[in-house]
Amino acid sequence: MSAPGKTAPRMGGPVLEVQGLVKRYGAVAAVDGLDLAVEAGEVFGLLGPNGSGKTTMILILLGLTEPTRGRVSVLGLDPLRQPLAVKRAVGYLPDSVGFYDQMTARENLRFTAKLMDVPRREIERRIGSALERVGLGQVGDRRVGGFSHGMRQRLGVAEVLVKDCRIAILDEPTNGLDPQSTTELLGLIRQLRDDGRTVLLSSHMLSLVQTVCDRVALINRGRIGLTGAVDALRDRVLGGSYVIEVEAVGLPLAEVLRDLEGVGRAEMTGRRSAKIHAVEDIRPAIAERIVQRGGALQRLAMHQPSLDDVYARYFEEVRNAA
Numbered sequence: 141m142s143a144p145g146k147t148a149p150r151m152g153g154p155v156l157e158v159q160g161l162v163k164r165y166g167a168v169a170a171v172d173g174l175d176l177a178v179e180a181g182e183v184f185g186l187l188g189p190n191g192s193g194k195t196t197m198i199l200i201l202l203g204l205t206e207p208t209r210g211r212v213s214v215l216g217l218d219p220l221r222q223p224l225a226v227k228r229a230v231g232y233l234p235d236s237v238g239f240y241d242q243m244t245a246r247e248n249l250r251f252t253a254k255l256m257d258v259p260r261r262e263i264e265r266r267i268g269s270a271l272e273r274v275g276l277g278q279v280g281d282r283r284v285g286g287f288s289h290g291m292r293q294r295l296g297v298a299e300v301l302v303k304d305c306r307i308a309i310l311d312e313p314t315n316g317l318d319p320q321s322t323t324e325l326l327g328l329i330r331q332l333r334d335d336g337r338t339v340l341l342s343s344h345m346l347s348l349v350q351t352v353c354d355r356v357a358l359i360n361r362g363r364i365g366l367t368g369a370v371d372a373l374r375d376r377v378l379g380g381s382y383v384i385e386v387e388a389v390g391l392p393l394a395e396v397l398r399d400l401e402g403v404g405r406a407e408m409t410g411r412r413s414a415k416i417h418a419v420e421d422i423r424p425a426i427a428e429r430i431v432q433r434g435g436a437l438q439r440l441a442m443h444q445p446s447l448d449d450v451y452a453r454y455f456e457e458v459r460n461a462a
């Protein structure tokens with residue numbers, strides 16, 4: 141597959157940019173003053189509860205919905221004024237990708253390639269290579285009507301490869317996929333990034349998003365609440381907290397932990413076990429203290445908060461503040 145994309149009206153800076161975006165449906169503000177900049181080559185996750193405006197924003201980026209107010213730029217293009225150019229440069233996978241069921245996978249890809257003006261001499265080579273890459277090489281001549289949901293999603297990725305898009309936008313791509321298909325799809329998303337493409341994805345599958353996204357934005361009621369790398373958000377929302385589980389015998393554990401430096405809160409989970417919330421990884425200090433006081437350490441494990449913890453805490457704070 142060749143290097144992605146030839147549409148490069150601007151060098152440097154964000155490839156997807158939204159400023160002061162508002163979209164109203166009557167009294168409902170689906171998007172309510174949203175600013176976002178996605179840099180070239182990153183996998184960016186849009187996270188937020190149902191109805192927070194993720195799909196609306198994606199449709200605006202694709203030129204499929206008109207914003208009420210605000211500025212939108214996709215590779216320097218205005219999706220409303222240049223919808224065809226945006227369609228050529230951006231691959232879009234909704235949660236259920238639409239293909240012609242009566243046509244084979246190869247015919248569907250050929251149809252898109254012609255529609256998108258892929259150079260004729262390139263079409264068959266790109267289709268063959270894309271089908272192989274997404275693991276559909278053996279079934280390229282089968283009708284898509286018989287494909288599973290996971291196969292359709294992979295065919296959606298093949299379409300991005302055939303169009304050679306610089307940007308792929310995926311709306312809830314892992315919805316309805318079994319664990320193996322989910323893992324495969326995430327692998328393909330990583331490959332898109334490794335090609336140098338930019339990926340914007342919306343998802344509720346936080347633990348999975350965490351494994352694939354370079355940065356995420358938490359969206360609440362049509363606005364971006366927080367943006368950053370998962371680690372940075374963890375620090376900001378959870379105060380960089382580490383959860384350490386310790387189990388020791390031969391000493392009064394609660395007393396031993398009481399004045400240990402770095403312990404934010406220690407909660408006894410049993411007679412010999414405790415869960416410690418700390419601002420840094422203080423496992424060596426815990427081990428040393430227990431041994432010094434004549435105890436025997438039986439377990440010392442650190443649990444790093446996941447994106448689910450960040451998400452839950454953030455939206456809890458938002459609800460409490462409302």
Ligand SMILES: Nc1ncnc2c1ncn2[C@@H]1O[C@H](COP(=O)(O)OP(=O)(O)OP(=O)(O)O)[C@@H](O)[C@H]1O
Nearest residue numbers: 165168169170188189190191192193194195196197
């Ligand atoms: N065509 C429409 N007409 C009226 N209201 C709409 C329309 N599309 C979206 N909305 C409303 O706008 C808000 C945002 O919807 P949107 O689908 O963008 O959210 P979302 O974050 O993608 O949700 P989900 O996670 O459930 O897909 C919701 O209150 C929704 O009901």
